[in-house]
Amino acid sequence: MSEDTNQNEKHTLAVRRWACLIHVSALAGAFYPFLPLVGPLLIWLFKRRSDPYIDEQGRSAVNFQLSMCIYYALASIIVGALKLFLVGFLLFWIPGLIRLFQVLLGLVGALRAYDVEHFDYPFSIQFIKAPKVTSTEE
Numbered sequence: 001m002s003e004d005t006n007q008n009e010k011h012t013l014a015v016r017r018w019a020c021l022i023h024v025s026a027l028a029g030a031f032y033p034f035l036p037l038v039g040p041l042l043i044w045l046f047k048r049r050s051d052p053y054i055d056e057q058g059r060s061a062v063n064f065q066l067s068m069c070i071y072y073a074l075a076s077i078i079v080g081a082l083k084l085f086l087v088g089f090l091l092f093w094i095p096g097l098i099r100l101f102q103v104l105l106g107l108v109g110a111l112r113a114y115d116v117e118h119f120d121y122p123f124s125i126q127f128i129k130a131p132k133v134t135s136t137e138e
Helices: 002-010 013-029 035-047 052-085 093-114
Strands: none
16 A cells, blocks of 8 residues: 555646646547547647656557557448448447447546556557667766
């Protein structure tokens, strides 16, 4: 329990709020194809240098939102193509399920970011990787 308290004290309330806002901002465009990516990307680009925790959470949220946008686009194309063979009408729910998954996991990510708990988004492709730290010790 004391480890959690130390972890929360290490990050100021403002840093925790920005980290949470990165994840929540995806909800602003939840019902438009690529809009959920815009909020997290903009906040991360403007705030990533202010704190390493914001940078980490921003990378995580942007990678997840970009992955979900790609999955949604692919599912929509495949279902649309399968409608030509009348099979797509049975699978019309798949893009909606991906969008629901995107919204719910965005909320989980926001809650975990605010509580300074580690959370890895499932099915997230790591497009933006953490920069490698080089030591300058001689």
